[in-house]
Amino acid sequence: MGDEGAWLRSLVGDVTDRTPPGRPMSVQDHARALRPLVAAFATDVADRIQTDVPAYAGEPDGRRRDVIAHAxxxxxxxxxxxxxxxxxxxRGVDEMFQAMGRAEASDSGDLAAMRAALRLAATVTWDNLRRANPEQxxxxxxxxxxxxxxxxxxxHLVEQAEKGFAAGRRAIQNDRGQAxxxxxxxxxxxxxxxxxxxxxPQVWAPPEWVVVVVSEPDEQRSIDVATLALDHLVVRHDQRVAVIADAKQTLAVTAAFEAAGTRAAVSWPVGPKLVPSAYRWARRAxxxxxxxxIPEQPLIExxxxxxxxxxxxxxxLRQRMCQDMLKPLLAETPNSREILSQTLLVWLETRDSAPAIAAHLGVHAQTVRYRWKRINELFGDDLHDPEFIVQITMLLKASVPLWQAGDQSDFERFREEESA
Structure with a gap:
């Protein structure tokens, strides 16, 4: 590499010779005098950078060295x-260093090497300027x-590189986010x-178990989707925000929905291949x-x-089975239908005695006996058919909560079919 300051000392000496007596060299004098030897200086600095900054090491006459020297x-x-x-x-220097910053965003993922190179360039430059002409x-x-x-x-150059780096990271994150x-x-x-x-794996590394968290339709505006998307798969789907997350991070994801005041449902952990099913479960919940x-609550497990x-x-299928199997109940008055369906469901679930069922329902045991007599009149021998019992139990467990919530569609459908 030779004596790094020799070219500068020689040049400043020439400028000194041409500087009028009694007038010290000005900053402008130095700047104009340095012009012809910039290329040699750039080569020296490029050599130092390749030697002292490992990230930029390479063949001394290679393309990387040429790029560094040009910059x-x-x-x-x-x-x-x-x-x-x-x-x-x-000279487009700002744009060049911004482009270099964008390249670092893709290649190294940080600006540590570029900052080190610029600090070294500054040190080499200052040492040369400071030691250029000991006589003057x-x-x-x-x-x-x-x-x-x-x-x-x-x-300023570091700021330009940082600007380019930030733009590069945004572009990468945007591309990755879209993917x-x-x-x-x-x-x-x-x-x-x-x-x-x-x-x-830069897009997603599938964990062993995942959960799917889904927001209510039209309630996703306050969700910090950008932050969630940094660590999880996130998409707006069917007017919802849906998140596919590692099951180990369930609490962090659900906390984001709760903090936003947005109701959401979270599936139980499943293998990644069962994500479509987990998504259906959460939407159905x-x-x-x-x-x-299901009772109203901020987070539905x-x-x-x-x-x-x-x-x-x-x-x-539930609607059709309701019309076929619960027809005797559907034909009852609203009040009779409610008390008989509740009583029958408690008996199917517990098989308790009349006093126990009465205690559960908060009525007198004789009231339960009366209701049970009416239930037997409606369903007769079907209550002794094991297959019927299994089906009607599931059917009532699904239907009674709907009726209690005010859903009248089963009864309206019954009336339509009866009048057809």
Whole structure:
């Protein structure tokens, strides 16, 4: 590499010879004198960077060294532009360092190496300027101007690199976010066909167990989707926010919905291949809250309501079975229908005695006996058929909460079919 300061000492000596007697060299004198030797200086600095900054190491005559030398040369010229006081063309240095910052966002993931390289460039430059001409040292004023200008300019270049780096990270995150949203949509709808272990790990590394958290429709505006998307698969789907998360991070995800005041349902943990099912369960749980089957609460734990989610998995089938198997109940008056269905369901679930059922319902045992007599009149020998008992138990468990919540659709359908 040779004597790094020799070229500068020689040049400053020439400028000194041409400086009128009695007038010390000015900052402008230094800047104009340095122009012809910028290329050699840039080569020296590039060599030092490749030697001292491991991230930029490479062949001394390779492309990387040429890129570094070009950047140093253009930045140095631009620095001299700020010193000599003359108008100069736009060299595109800011844009170049922003582009370098964007490249670092993709390659290294941080700016540590570039900051180190710029600090080294500043140190080498200042050492050369400071030691250039021992016979005629820089005045304190000139030295101060050069130091302020140099280190201020280095700070400016760092800011440009940081600006480019931030833009690069945003672009990467945006691209990654779009890829993650597309993957989330395919997983939720069951349209993902490839093996999950083939998914780009930068997009998603499938955990062993996942949960699906789903917001109420039209209640997602206050959810911090951007923050959730940093660690989980997040997509707006069917007017909902849906999150596919590692089951180990369930509390962190549900806390975000609760903090936003948005009702959500969370599935129990499943393997990633069962995401479409978990999504259906969570949506069904929210629907059952709206219909009054599941009590209203900020967070719906699907695990706590698996029976109702299962029983309501086929609404059309429940409706048809209701019309076929509960026809005697549907024909009763509203008051009779309510008390008989409650009594029958308690008996089917407990098989307790009349006094025990009465205690459960808060009525007299004789009242239960009367009701049971009426139930036997309605269903007769079917109450001794094991298959009928199983089906009517599930049917009443699914239907009675609907009726109690005010859903009259079963009775309206019964009247329509009876009058047809």
């Amino acid at each position: 140093v040369e253009q930045a140095t010229h631009r620095f001299l532009d700020t010193l000599d006081g003359l108008p100069h063309r736009d 040292p820089l005045t304190d004023e000139t030295r101060g101007q050069l130091a302020d200008g140099l280190f201020g300019y280095i700070d 993650r949203a597309r993957l989330a949509d395919k997983l939720l709808t069951g349209r993902h066909r490839g093996p999950l272990d083939a998914v780009d 929210l629907d059952l809250v709206r219909r009054g089957v 699907c695990r706590d309501h698996r029976t109702q989610i299962w029983l309501h998995s086929e609404p059309a």
